[in-house]
Amino acid sequence: MKEALDIQVKGIVQGVGFRPFVYRLAKKYLIDGWVLNATDGVFIHAEGETKLLDEFVIELSENPPAASRVEEVTLKEVPLEDFDSFEIRFSDAGAVEKTTLVSPDLATCDDCARELFNPNDRRYRYPFINCTNCGPRFTIIEKLPYDRKSTSMKDFPMCERCAREYGDPLDRRFHAQPDACFECGPHISWREHEGMPGALAGVHAPGVSADVPAAPDVPAGASASHAAQTNVSRETLCASDAIDAPLGPIAWGTTREESDAILARAVELLLAGKILAVKGLGGFHLVCDASNPEAVALLRARKRREGKAFAVMMADMEAVRAYCEAGEAEEGILTATQRPIVLLRKRPDAVFAPGLADALPELGVMLPYTPLQHLLLHDFAKASGCAERSSQREAEGSRAATAVPMLVMTSGNIHDEPIVIDDEDAYEKLFAVADAFLGHDRAIRARYDDSVVRVIEAGSAGEAVQFIRRARGYAPLPLAMPAKAREGEDVSRETSVREQGCSIFATGPEQKNTFALTRDAEAFVSQHIGDLENAETYDAWLQAKDRYETLFEIEPDRIACDLHPEYLTSKWAHEQSLPVTEVQHHHAHVVSVMAEHGLAGPVCGIAFDGTGYGMDGAIWGGEVLLTNLTAFERFANFAYVPMPGGAAAVKHPLRMAYGVLWAFDLLDHPGAAAALEALGEQAAVCDQMIDRGINTPMTSSVGRLFDAASALLGICAEPAYEGEPAILLEAAIGRTDVSRETSAADATDATPADTNRDPSTPALRASAQNDDAGLSASAREAASRYAIAVVKNTATAASTAQDTSVVLFDAAPAFAALLDDLAADVPVGIIARCFHDAFVQAIVTAAELVRSLYGITTLALSGGVFMNRYLLEHALAALEQAGFTVAVNRDLPPNDGCISFGQAVVAWASSKEEGEQPCA
Known part of the structure; x- marks a missing residue:
């Protein structure tokens, strides 16, 4: 019996070869009718025998093209129209609502890569070869639906041969909008x-x-x-x-x-x-030979990038393995269509050019994702005589260094622009x-940096991906809004977006900015924008916001912003004519994790980072919150310490160290002498600022405590980039070659050991396994001295549950132990490990206190401090062993790149909870 169905497919179904896929399926199952792109998905009219029609729909749903993402398939029985063939129709430009998802850019596929280097192919060595399975997408699109005339390819009329491919449903380039060749592209x-x-x-x-x-x-x-x-x-x-x-x-x-x-x-x-x-x-890269120390140094000087590691591009996995350790998970990410930068552990026998990623255990690596990059690396390898260089290096005793070519690929900008x-x-x-x-x-229509990820050990869940920066290849793929926030709401896709609820524009934070724009049950979190203190970056934020609103045809009903009154985004929000929801920074951190995992709460949220404006006007960053989607209570925080000079204490961690020493009454400790001497006359200035309360905010930030420890240990007292003190403190774990006299640059050739997997001493191995059976009595005593004390907080008459915690965590014992060991010439690598372990234990202690008092066993961890691999992996293992369920950011970075999503969810859920007309 013959039947007819109208089928609507929603998701990433345009620009990914979906219509030719449908056409081929229709031929396979003897289906007649048509398929077309519309602004709210792909529409199919299918007529055929019932059994074949069912099989057609099943394969359509379960085996779509690799680059697509089918989110919903809607079927509707309709009268037969007696078609006698199947055809691909032109896109429907008459629809009103734009609910189609736009594909991110896709790395060059294997088929195009083969053609690129095939002398018999007409696109041999054409730097813009692509097909429906690869090439630019979001960075060239101007409006929906996704057709050539709506992209920056509209300026390149196709030649006759390209037009034939474009119009052939059985060709790999059928309706590949960026398709071109030397003749026409x-x-x-x-x-x-x-x-x-x-x-x-x-x-x-x-x-x-x-x-x-x-x-x-x-x-x-x-x-x-x-x-x-x-x-x-x-x-x-x-x-x-x-x-x-x-x-x-x-x-x-x-x-x-x-x-x-x-x-x-x-x-x-x-x-x-x-x-x-x-x-x-998505923009320019600055490129040089990664094996040439002079070139690397020159790039650093000209770009004004003094210490931050460079990422490199290698030709293939064989090249990657020559320099780095890459497991199956890392290889899968490196070779996927997104092609992010992946942080990989350096091989112990690999030698890298000084200045590339000094004193760090990891190197950021990516594979080519455009034809031009493939050509450049191929030709560079051929011209550089890498085989000869490899043989020479092997003779010198290091088989990995310069065995294969690699190029530095860093963002084409100056400093923070x-x-x-x-x-x-x-x-x-x-x-x-x-x-x-x-x-x-x-032309590039959207500015996109490279995404950065790493693979972490996530306890019994095995390996998991952690985002450091989410941009090219991933944004603007939407994230689902939490189901609890939509409870009782009709989310039928037959209902218009406007009827399903409001749209929130979440401004995001001041640093590592992303913004979020919600539509129905999804949130579009932008690509990484950057630090908005820079005027040009702020302009880029406004441009990206306008592009998202225009492209997705979303007009926000409400704005969510940070609580900080001086943030540019907060000021902008209050200048608009829409209702504004202010969301506390660390609440947004925790809610971002909850929303990613579909958690309604309450949860124990642990937010550790560098800075965030608190409900009491202080700088928060070491918070234990009892949290749901709309509200929180501050259960615990790290005891406040002064930041003499405010922002200057971030740029000069010795100032932060002075604030810690002052707060913990450790200024006279022998182990503090070197730091105080390094401060010189600034020590007296800091003392006066603290004593008089001049430009000395108080902070509970764990990030600042790590900065202070790094400065006290002599690891990093004058950082070249944000986060360097804490990064180098982690890198020092387990090392015996780092001391107060050893700078990061001096330690270039001594790559830090992977202390998570291969600790360097029996005592450290036992510590890594949370088992002190193999420790000496002195080592056990040392470990116990690195403690975070738990004390009851004293509330005042004006205290609220949001600004005053029940419990304080006091890091004074840990810093006293650090100074004791520093004065006793204990290796800095051992001190660094013990210091980290103290914070791991503090996390477990906080969770156990919350469980004992409130019965909450689910935790959400977020904040930039959790980009510390050692801290996160050890905390996850310890919490799981203690019987907790732990959620961390998985689709967004734990740093401030997740804040906008958390803001959007809080604002959306709050408006629903208040019983108002959505977003009224």
């Missing part, structure tokens, strides 16, 4: 500072501003061996300093020969230690950084 461009020998001749191409001087075309055969033809030695290039020279004309790679000439020149400069600005999917996305802007803003610019003429 985008092309790479090249521009370098004048004065460097061997420069390419400029080519004035259509679309280039008239003030760019034209130059003769590059000869057709110039690309075959450009470096050989110019006969320029690496020494000559290195000797030239063209960074102050003006930029020369632009050369365009409009043919394969011209494109190859540009790539040859790019490789030539990389091998000579030069820095390139290379345009990617947003990543550059436009070629003309790059010429201006990166003028003094890059020796040359490898750009192209396909």
Whole structure:
């Protein structure tokens, strides 16, 4: 019996080859009808025999294309229309609501990678090869539905051959909107500072501003061996300093020969230690040879990135394994379509260029995700003679270093400014950084940094992914709003979005900003924006907000913002004409975890970070909260310590150390002498500021306590970037080569041991296993001295459950023990481990207190401190062993990148709980 169904598929179903997939399924199951893209999904009219129709629907739902994400399939029986074939129809532009999800950008697929290096393929070495399974998506789209005319590819009319592929339902490039070739598509461009020998001749191409001087075309055969033809030695290039020279004309790679000439020149400069600005999917990268210490140092100096580790790009997993330890989970992430930067443990026998990721156990690694990156790495490897370099290094006793090529790939910006996305802007803003610019003429419509993740041990759950930065490849995929917040609400997809409830715009925090925009049962959390104290980053925040609202056609009904009155986002929120919900920073942290896991509460929320405005006006950051989706009570916090100088105590941790010593009455301890001596006259200034209460906020921040410990131990007293003191403190665990006289740079060649998996001494092994059976009596005594004391808090008449806790955690004993051991010349690596273990135990103690008093056994951990692998993994193991259920951020970073989602959920749930018209 023949039947007819109208089928609506919602999710990420546009730009991922979904319609050709449906077409092929229809042919397989003898289905007649049609399929089209609409603004709220993909619509299918299917007619066929009942059994075949059922099988068609099942496979449609269960085996969609890998790059798609089917969230809902709706079926409706309709009358037969007696179609005699199946066709793909043009997109429906008449729908009103835009509920379709937009795919993030996708890494180059294996098929396109093979064609890229196949001399017999017409797209051989074309830097923009793509198909329905890969290529740019969100960074080129301008409006929905996703069609070529609605992307930045609208400026590139297809040639006849590309048009045939685009129109063939059985072709891999059927309706691949960015599809192109050398004849009709985008092309790479090249521009370098004048004065460097061997420069390419400029080519004035259509679309280039008239003030760019034209130059003769590059000869057709110039690309075959450009470096050989110019006969320029690496020494000559290195000797030239063209960074102050003006930029020369632009050369365009409009043919394969011209494109190859540009790539040859790019490789030539990389091998000579030069820095390139290379345009990617979401913005420019600054690129140099990662094995060249001089190039790495030069990039650091020009970019003003003094100490923060660089990420590198390697060609494939074989290259990755030569330098780093990568398990199945890491390999799966590295090779997935998202292609994030993955933090990997360095191999113990690997040697890295000084300045790359000094004194850290991990290296950020990613694989190529654009055709241009594939070509650049391939050609760089071929030209650099890596096989010879590998043999030489093996003879020297280290088989890993320089065995395969790798390139530094860092964001194309200066200091805290947003990543550059436009070629003309790059010429201006990166003028003094890059020796040359490898750009192209396909416009970037959305600014996207690379995502950063790591794999952690999550107790009995096994390995889990932790986001450090969520951006390219993941955003704008939506997160589900918690079911509890929608209780009693009709969430039928047949109902309009406007009828299903309000939309919240959550501004996010001041640092590591993301924003969130809700629609129905989902929240779109933006890509990483950055620190909004920077004016250009704030402008980028406004631009991204407008883009999301326009693209998804969402008009917010309410704004959620941070409690801090001086945040730019908070000021902006109160300047708008919409109702505003203020959400305390650490409540947002905890609720982000609850919402990710579908928890309604109450939970014991533990939020450890560097800063967050508290209900009492102090700076919070060491909080134990009793939390549900709409409210919290402050059960416990770390005892307040002064921050002499406020923000200056963050930039200069010795000031923070002084505040800790003052608060814990440890200024006269012998172990504090070195820190006080290093402070010099500033010690007296700090003392006066604290005594008089001048610019000395009080803080409960665990992050600041870690900063103080790092400074006292001499590990990091003058950080080059945010979080460096705590990062290096963790990296010091288990090491015996770090002392008060040993800086991070001095320890470059002594890669920290992975103390979680392979502790370096029997005593440390026993500590890592939470078993002191193998410890000596003195070691057991030392471990017990590193304690966080628990004391009852004293409330005042004006105290509330939100600003005054029941319990205080006092870190004075832990700091006293740290100073005792420092004075006794105990290795800093052992002190660092004991200090961390004290905080692990404090977390367990807090959980046990809450359980004994309130019966709450579910915990939610969040905050930037939980990016500390040692602390998080050991806390998870200890809590699980103690019988607790623990949730952590899994779809968002635990740092402030999760705040906007938490804000949105609190505001949305609060409006429902108040019994108001949603968001009224």
